[in-house]
Amino acid sequence: MNNNFAIEVQSVTRRFGDLTAVDNLSFQVKRGEIFGLLGPNGAGKTTTINLILGLLLPQQGSLRVLGYELATQTRQVHSCVGYVPQETNLYLDLSALDNLWHHAALYCSDLNHVESRIETLLRFTNLWERRKDAVRTYSGGMKRRLALARALLHDPELIFFDEPTQGVDVQGRFALWDHIQEQRAFGKTFIISTNNMLEADTLCDRLVIIDHGQAIALDTPENLKAGLGHSIVTLRTTPPLTDPEDVLAQFAVRNISNPRPNEIRFEMLDAETGAEDLIKHINRTHQLDSIQLSRPSLDDVFLFHTGRALRE
Amino acid sequence: MRRFFLLLRNEFKMFRTALPVHMIAIFQPTVMYILMAAIMVVPTFDMVVVQPQSALEQDLVHAMRQVGSPIGPDYIHTILTPQADPGHRQVIEVIVQNGQSTALQRFGYIDSNLVKNLRNRLTAATLLLWNQQLGPQAITIVEHPWLPLDVPYTVYFGMAMIALAGYLAAAMIGGYLMAQDFENETILEYRLSPISPLLLLAARFCRLLITGWIAAAILYIALGLITHMWASSILTVLAIIIPLIWIAGCIGLLAGLLLRSTLPTFLVALSTAFGFWLLGSGFGLAAGFSPTFESISRLIPNTAVVEMLFPHFYFGRQVQADLLGAILQLVATSLILGLLVIGVYRWRVLSKQR
Secondary structure, X not given: OOOOEEEEEEEEEEEEOOEEEXXXXXXXXXXXXXXXXXXXXXXXXXXXXXXXXXXXXXXXXXXXXXXXXXXXXXHHHHHHEEEEOOOOOOOOOOEHHHHHHHHHHHHOOOOOOHHHHHHHHHHHOOOHHHOOOEHHHOOHXXXXXXXXXXXXXXXXXXXXXXXXXXXXXXXXXXXXXXXXXXXXXXXXXXXXXXXXXXXXXXXXXXXXXXXXXXXXXXXXHHHHHHHOOEEEEEEXXXXXXXXXXXXXXXXXXXXXXXXXXXXXXXXXXXXXXXXXXXXXXXXXXXXXXXXXXXXXXXXXXXXXXXXXXXXX | OHHHHHHHHHHHHHHHHHHHHHHHHHHHHHHHHHHHHHHOOOOOEEEEEEOOOOHHHHHHHHHHHHOEOOOOOEOEEEEEEOOOOOOOOEEEEEEEEXXXXXXEEEEOOOOHHHHHXXXXXXXXXXXXXHHHHHHHHOOOOOOOOOXXXXXXXXXXXXHHHHHHHHHHHHXXXXXXXXXXXXXXXXXXXXXXXXXXXXXXXXXXXXXXXXXXXXXXXXXXXXXXXXXXXXXXXXXHHHHHOHHHHHHHHHHHHHHHHXXXXXXXXXXXXXHHHHXXXXXXXXXOOHHHOOHHHXXXXXXXXXXXXXXXXXXXXXXXXXXOOOHHHHHHHHHHHHHHHHHHHHHHHHHHHHOOEO
8 A cells, every 4th residue: 555645546447238438447646636537528537436436346456545445445435535526416405505514414423613614615615605595596616616615525635526617617617726726735636537628737737548448648737748749830821721731741740630721730740840841841832921839738638649539 | 413413404404405395295185185074074964855745744854854973963954945856966855656655855966875875864764754653663773872972084084194194295205305316416425425324314214204293293183173083192193103104204215216216206105105095994994895905905004003093083992903913014014114225225325336
C-alpha cells in the first residue's frame, strides 16, 4: 500500500456480456490531486467511476481507495468519498437545507458540527440566501453547487465529480471551478469526469484519456499537449487552396481541414523551423493572406488519441 | 439514537415530495367510507303504501310501522300515496282477489337485492297481522339481541376500513417513495451511504407506521362521528393494526424495490390494499361466507385484524375462535416479509453488480 495514492487501479477488467467496458486498466491518483477522466462516449469512464466507487465488481484486477481494499472495505471507502453524479440527484421539492440534512443523516457519524458545516458550505457555494427555497426553483448552476456542497458535507477526502459544469452558464462554470480549486487547497482529491477539454485543461493536474476501456494517455495536460510534437497551422490564401493535400505534400502535415472556405488548418511537425519554407512554397502559387501557428489544445490531444469518428 | 431521529425527521420531510400521493393514501378510505355510509347503508327503508281505506288496510300500515329492531331503528318508513303509480320504486296496495284480501307489492326500477329486502319487510308486517288473527295459536318470533344496541352495519364496514386505511397509507407511500428514489436516482445517496441499512429501514418503517396510524385514526374519528359508536379504546385499535401496517409497508417497499417504477408500484399497493380488504372480511365476518371463501379469507392478514378489532366495537363480543393462532399468523407474516425487505434491499440497493 502506498499512502501517497488516493486511488490505485491495478489491471482492472470489467465486461458486460460480450462488451469489455474496462480492459486491463491501470492508473494511480495522488492524494490532493485534481485528476481528470477523459474519453469519448462509451469509452468506459462511467464504468471506471462505478468500479472505483464500489458499485461494480471487477472481473479481474484490484482497486485500492484511500488505502482501503475496495472489495472488502467498501463501507470504509464510502465514508471517505463524496460523489456528484452527472444527473444532479437532489430532492427537488425539498430545500437546500433539507437536502443537506438528509445527506448528513446518511453519511455523518458525528452530528455535532453538522449545522455549522451546512452553513459554511452553503455560504461557500453562495446558496445561503436561498437555503430555504425548494431546489426545484434553482438554476442548473445552483443545483450543481448544491450537489457539490452535499458531496463535501461529510468532509470526504476524495470527491468524484461527473461532468461538473454540464448545462451550467459561464459564470456558474467559473464559480464551480473556483470552488473545486479552493477545496483542493484543503487537501481534497478530486476525480473529474468531463467532456469539456477547457475544463480539464484548467482544472486537472493530471488526466487519463480512456478509450475502449483502456488508458491510452496519462500525463499532465501540458505534457500531453507537448507530447504531440506538432503545431497547428492555419492558412488563409487568395484564391483558396482547392487541393491542399497536393500543395502540402512535401511537408510533414496531417489532419488537413477546411474550417472556412478560404482557410485551411493542419497539424505540422517542426512548424517553427519549417514555417519559412512553407510560406515560400505557398507564395509561388497563391497569395498568402495570413498564417497562424499555435500549440495544440487538449481538444487536439483528445482527437489525436481517440480519432474523429463519431461514437454512440 | 440522534441519527435515527434525524432519519425519521427526513422521512417525514419527504411528505413534500409527494403531497398528492400522501393526501390520497391517507384520506381516500375515509372519503370512501363517508360516501358509502351516506349512500349505501340505510337500515330504514321508505315504503310507499296506497292511502288506506278499510280497517284492514289501516291495520297493515300500523303493522308496518311496528317492524323494526327491538334495540335499534325502525325498518320501514311508510309513505302514503293516493294511488299506485308505475313511477314508484315500490308501492303496496291492498286489493281483494278471489274473495281474499291481498297486499299487492309492485316494484319499479330496482334490483333483486332491494326487492328481497322490501319483500321481507312487508312479510314481517303481515306476519304481525297474521299472528294477531291467530290469537293463542300464533307463533311469535322473539328477537333477543345479546348486545345492548343494534350495531349498524356502518360500524362493521368502517371497522374493516380502518384496517384498509392503515394498509393503504403504508403500502402506497412506502412503495411510492422507494420507486421515486430509483426514478430520480436519489437511490445513489443510499447506495453509497456507509450507514447500516437496518437503521434506514427502521426509520422508514417507523414513518410508515405513524402515517398508517394517522390514516386509521382519521377513519376511526369519521366512523365515530357518523355512527356515534366509539371503540372501547383507540389505543388498542391502533395497536391491533400495527402488524397490518408493517405487512403493508413491506409489500409497498418490496414493490418499489423490485419494480423501481412509480406507476406499477402504485398499482401493486392499490390492488393489494383493495384485494385484501375485499377478501379479508371487508364486508362481513369470514365465518358468514362459504367454507371456500372463509379458507381464502383466513390467509389474508386483514381477517385476523378485523376479528381482533371486532370486540372493541361490539361490546366485547369475541368472534376470533383462535386468537393465539391469529396473532402467530400476523407475527410470522410480518417477520417473513421484514426479512424479505432486508434481503431485497441489500440485493437491489447495496449489492455490487457482478
